[in-house]
Amino acid sequence: MALSLRSIRNSALIVVLLGIPVLLLRSSAQDPHRMSAFDRAVRRIGAPLEAAVSYSAGMLGAFFERWVLQARLQDTNERLAGENRELRQRLRELVHLQEENQQLRRALQMREKVPEDMIPAERVGVDQSPFFRVVNIRIDRGREYARPGMAVLSPDGVVGRIDKALDDYSDVMLITDPRSKIAVELSRTKAQGILEGRTEDSCTLEVSKDYDVELGELVLTSGVDELFPKGHPVGQIIEIEPLVGDQQRLHVVPSVRFDRIDVVWVVLANAPHADPRGEREGPAVQARGLQPVTP
Amino acid sequence: MLRAFVYLMVGWILIAVVGGMADVLSLTIMLPATSVVILTHAAFSQSTTVPLGLFVAIALGYLEDLHQGAPIGTLSLAHGLCYLVLRWASGRLAITGFVLRAAAGLVSALLLDGLTLAILFVLADPLGVPREALLGATGVLHWHALATLLVAPPLWSGLDRLLVALKLDDRPPQQAYWTGK
Numbered sequence: 510m511a512l513s514l515r516s517i518r519n520s521a522l523i524v525v526l527l528g529i530p531v532l533l534l535r536s537s538a539q540d541p542h543r544m545s546a547f548d549r550a551v552r553r554i555g556a557p558l559e560a561a562v563s564y565s566a567g568m569l570g571a572f573f574e575r576w577v578l579q580a581r582l583q584d585t586n587e588r589l590a591g592e593n594r595e596l597r598q599r600l601r602e603l604v605h606l607q608e609e610n611q612q613l614r615r616a617l618q619m620r621e622k623v624p625e626d627m628i629p630a631e632r633v634g635v636d637q638s639p640f641f642r643v644v645n646i647r648i649d650r651g652r653e654y655a656r657p658g659m660a661v662l663s664p665d666g667v668v669g670r671i672d673k674a675l676d677d678y679s680d681v682m683l684i685t686d687p688r689s690k691i692a693v694e695l696s697r698t699k700a701q702g703i704l705e706g707r708t709e710d711s712c713t714l715e716v717s718k719d720y721d722v723e724l725g726e727l728v729l730t731s732g733v734d735e736l737f738p739k740g741h742p743v744g745q746i747i748e749i750e751p752l753v754g755d756q757q758r759l760h761v762v763p764s765v766r767f768d769r770i771d772v773v774w775v776v777l778a779n780a781p782h783a784d785p786r787g788e789r790e791g792p793a794v795q796a797r798g799l800q801p802v803t804p
Numbered sequence: 805m806l807r808a809f810v811y812l813m814v815g816w817i818l819i820a821v822v823g824g825m826a827d828v829l830s831l832t833i834m835l836p837a838t839s840v841v842i843l844t845h846a847a848f849s850q851s852t853t854v855p856l857g858l859f860v861a862i863a864l865g866y867l868e869d870l871h872q873g874a875p876i877g878t879l880s881l882a883h884g885l886c887y888l889v890l891r892w893a894s895g896r897l898a899i900t901g902f903v904l905r906a907a908a909g910l911v912s913a914l915l916l917d918g919l920t921l922a923i924l925f926v927l928a929d930p931l932g933v934p935r936e937a938l939l940g941a942t943g944v945l946h947w948h949a950l951a952t953l954l955v956a957p958p959l960w961s962g963l964d965r966l967l968v969a970l971k972l973d974d975r976p977p978q979q980a981y982w983t984g985k
Contacts, residue, residue, distance in 0.1 A: 519853065519854055519855050522858075523854060523858055523888070526859055527862075527881070527885075529880070530862055530865065530877040530878075530881035530884060531877070532877070533876045533880060534875065534876070534877030534881060534923070534927065536876065536877070537875035537876045537877050537878070537931060538875070538927060538930035538931055539930075541932050545876075551867070555820070555867070555870075558817065558820050559823065559871075562820040562823070563820070565824070566824030566825050566827065567824070567827075570825075
């Protein structure tokens with residue numbers, strides 16, 4: 510088979526070309542760490558290219574890393590926002606529980622301070638006027654315990670009286686009700702009178718002009734009516750209105766915020782009178798509601 | 805000649821790109837052998853003479869030697885021999901489509917790695933390379949081949965498009981590169 514000149518030339522070129530790496534390998538085998546001037550020149554020529562590519566790749570990598578970081582931050586942000594919502598909700602619940610706890614503590618303290626026979630009741634409903642004033646509240650004690658006329662107190666003061674006692678609940682007539690009348694006295698001057706409900710958020714009391722009444726003076730129950738225990742706060746004088754004659758009318762704002770009541774106390778029986786001699790047992794005061802009421 | 809220059813330049817750029825990306829992404833073993841894909845393209849396109857293709861292969865191998873810090877001549881010789889084998893195979897096989905290009909990249913990468921390890925194994929003593937390290941390197945060759953498999957089809961298509969754009973491939977575009985239709 511005849512070989513063409515071109516084939517011979519190509520074969521020779523292939524051999525020569527393969528000889529180049531063989532020679533390079535031989536040189537490397539003699540000194541593996543030596544770089545020739547040609548090697549250094551090639552590296553010098555390629556260095557800017559490699560630097561540019563590395564820089565671009567670095568920028569791309571930094572962008573990618575930042576993008577991933579932002580995505581992670583977004584995920585973290587959403588997770589923290591969810592936790593924040595949950596914790597805020599829990600905080601609101603805790604605040605509510607704290608307020609409830611404080612009210613219950615005050616109610617318990619009141620129970621320890623007041624000698625009357627009382628039973629706690631929870632507010633289960635309110636009636637409001639068209640102006641959003643509370644005009645009547647409903648408690649969860651029915652006729653088994655309560656009966657009309659029993660006093661209803663709260664840690665802040667007098668709430669009113671049982672108006673209607675039904676099977677499972679009772680309606681309370683507030684001291685601001687126009688039908689309400691309570692025997693009261695002023696804390697400083699000791700002037701006594703009958704506090705009558707007037708409007709949805711105030712009461713009035715008429716006393717003699719002989720008493721030097723001041724604005725802001727406290728009004729307390731006098732106990733004369735034997736319905737309300739003596740000495741419980743009822744309200745505060747906010748206006749003094751002189752009347753024709755020797756009387757003056759005092760406008761009283763209740764000390765109790767009826768829209769914030771949760772727990773009240775129903776007075777079942779007044780405390781027995783103190784025995785000055787301390788020898789005999791005091792006369793038993795009949796409880797008003799603990800026993801089932803017989804019609 | 806110009807086509808060989810394009811192969812050389814593209815190969816040089818890709819060597820630098822792979823090095824840069826490896827540095828950024830902290831990759832050490834799953835790096836594609838882009839030079840092998842270029843060699844395969846050059847061999848199977850048969851648009852250059854064998855000596856010119858061999859020159860491109862040895863030059864790319866030399867650049868790989870410099871870049872990878874291998875003993876100078878190792879990858880040059882491996883690339884040259886790999887090109888000759890691929891050129892011989894190109895007379896018996898045709899490569900069309902993404903799958904065959906990917907398979908060609910995989911086989912070529914394994915061939916190149918095998919030749920490189922063989923050269924280093926033979927010259928381990930004079931080059932001061934421990935043979936145990938060479939045996940250990942055989943365990944990660946599949947990652948190298950797998951990365952080349954993934955890179956081969958897009959790189960092959962890119963080379964086709966570049967050669968057509970530079971008017972170095974006179975075939976119509978539908979024949980010069982696979983359009984997917």
